[in-house]
Amino acid sequence: TESTPSPQNTRTKRRRAIIWFNPPFSENVTTKIGKEFFKILEKHFPKRHKFHKILNRNNVKLSYSCTPNIGSMIKSHNRKTLDRTEETQTLPCNCRNKEQCPLDGQCRAKAVVYQATISDTTDPPSHTGIPEPEAKKRVSKHKNSMKHREHEQDTEPPKKPREMKDQGRIPVLKWKIPQPARPHQNGRPNRD
Numbered sequence: 001t002e003s004t005p006s007p008q009n010t011r012t013k014r015r016r017a018i019i020w021f022n023p024p025f026s027e028n029v030t031t032k033i034g035k036e037f038f039k040i041l042e043k044h045f046p047k048r049h050k051f052h053k054i055l056n057r058n059n060v061k062l063s064y065s066c067t068p069n070i071g072s073m074i075k076s077h078n079r080k081t082l083d084r085t086e087e088t089q090t091l092p093c094n095c096r097n098k099e100q101c102p103l104d105g106q107c108r109a110k111a112v113v114y115q116a117t118i119s120d121t122t123d124p125p126s127h128t129g130i131p132e133p134e135a136k137k138r139v140s141k142h143k144n145s146m147k148h149r150e151h152e153q154d155t156e157p158p159k160k161p162r163e164m165k166d167q168g169r170i171p172v173l174k175w176k177i178p179q180p181a182r183p184h185q186n187g188r189p190n191r192d
Helices: 033-044 070-082 135-147 159-166
Strands: 019-021 060-062 112-118 126-129 173-180
Touching: 033 060, 112 135, 135 159
Parallel strands: 019 060
Antiparallel strands: 112 126, 112 173
16 A cells, blocks of 8 residues: 655744843842843833833743853953963965075064065165064055055055065065064064
């Protein structure tokens, strides 16, 4: 005999919208807060009230908040994020032409100080910065802003290369990483 498929109920059940009341727990409080809260709820939202459908014993639940106090939560969060020892691991260079890497194979370094120096002047001006996330991306933005006038405001590149380019001279920039450093973050003291 063939079994006929039974018609399944395709209607999805709507979940109730429950409003949670979480009073902070304290052993010093002797009042039964939950009982008092539900008394107030029944007194101010009786069956004839227009908000009784939303605020009644079936839709409002009570649970004591047993989380640590806000001060200890903030302290632990700050301790985790600010005092974390950041590993400055340098990824290998991924330039197509390794000989033309702007930072001699250190182009993917993170949290370092980079310096750009113009090589064909007698008193070489320099520009220093801290890239985030990678030095290669920051150097690329600098080169783009020096090459194209419409991107001039994207970064704060060295002023001298732009002036030299306007005079018809070709600036040659040398990029180097003099020292590792951590980028500045609000709330953390500068230790570099």
